[in-house]
Amino acid sequence: MAKKKAGRIIVAMQCKECGATNYQTMLNKATTPKLELKKYCKKDKKHTTHGSKEKLK
Numbered sequence: 001m002a003k004k005k006a007g008r009i010i011v012a013m014q015c016k017e018c019g020a021t022n023y024q025t026m027l028n029k030a031t032t033p034k035l036e037l038k039k040y041c042k043k044d045k046k047h048t049t050h051g052s053k054e055k056l057k
């Protein structure tokens, strides 16, 4: 049986330049408390730094 993905949360990746949340990803808060990625922002029409932002359900 597949193990449950404990500790994994869904986060939104938010553009640090315009604040748009362009992506969603899963991360393990225990191992990756903070995530930053270079992603393409549709609003800025270029690659910008996106930071993880915890989604509240």
Ligand SMILES: [Zn+2]
Pocket: 015, 016, 017, 018, 019, 020, 041, 042, 043, 044, 048
């Ligand atoms: Zn942006």
